[in-house]
Amino acid sequence: MDSLTQIVLGAAVGEAVLGKKIGSRAMLWGAIAGTIPDLDVFLRYFTDPITATEMHRGFSHSLVFAILMAPIMGWIANNIHKKREIGFKPWTKLFFLCIVTHPLLDNHTTWGTQFFWPFEYRIAFKNIFVADPLYTLPFLTFLLIAMFHKRTNPRRSMFNKLGLIVSSSYMALTIVLKGVSYYQFRAQLKKDKVEYLDMDTKPTPLNTILWNAQAETKTGYRVANYSFFDTKDIEFSNEFPKNDSLLEPYKDQKAVQQLIKISAGWYIVEEIEGELFFVDIRFGQMGMDINKAPFLWRYKLIPDEKGQIRVERARRDFGKSSAGSVFSELWNRIKGN
DSSP states (O other): OOHHHHHHHHHHHHHHHHHHHHTHHHHHHHHHHHHGGGGGGGGGGTSOHHHHHHHTTSGGGSHHHHHHHHHHHHHHHHHHTGGGTOOHHHHHHHHHHHHHHHHHHHTTSSSOBOTTTTSOOOBOOOOSOSSOHHHHHHHHHHHHHHHTSOTTOHHHHHHHHHHHHHHHHHHHHHHHHHHHHHHHHHHHHHHTTOOOSEEEEEEOTTOSSEEEEEEEOSSEEEEEEEETTOOSOOOOOOOEEOOHHHHGGGTTSHHHHHHHHHTTTOEEEEEETTEEEEEEEEEEESSSOTTTSOEEEEEEEEEOTTSOEEEEEOOOOOHHHHHHHHHHHHHHHHTOO
């Protein structure tokens, strides 16, 4: 999830482990530990963008990484705070729990993690958006209240625990909401007599009231949105063709194989004015018009004279006014159809 959320989670876990002994230092070290897994963003400076994307939330978001990194950070913190005589084991426990809860939280997002690295299986429950104010803001509020109490005050621990309980309860609620929305989408596809191979569901940005579905057919995908305030039937889009034939001449090339792996197979190929684009559809569309709104995440495939593909991230420039319009559309759609 977003950096602020991971900092809050790390600080709260750090406080729960060592707050009574070292006060706000536990929050500080917990916050630092909570950001460590996301340092994999610097991979872009050491390898090509596609490989860096493929490795994102891989090793650094794994159980193995937490096990290896915790004693290193525990040794560093123990040496910095020698006078407090906390000991190596308590510090290692703090860092392990603060680091491992980072990927455990990210497991619930669309991108997910390779928590069980070196196995390539990626966990992605897709029950919460990468930034969700209803998860983060109450959590942050309880943490800030806890900070203003002395470490020996029982109310400090109480407010910190409340933050952990409320945020975890909300996360559990999002799993229930995902299940309910999935049932609604499935019922509508059955009613429309649409044959589909698989269906992927996830919340739309910044909320868990409006959900998005992508139904895979034999030749493409159909998408739909469903709000818990809807009073009409769910409307699925026309089919977005997968256009796999456009990719066929390049499908054996490493870069294309990487893109297919990154997208977990949820992609379409577009040819626009003679240029080829690989579109990862998992991250949704820029707008609420399910038939016309462009998909957000795409790559440009550039063949050289020998037919070898070079890949560039093709960012869409929507502008400030467009962004404002999109959020206005999102808000209106949340309120129901």
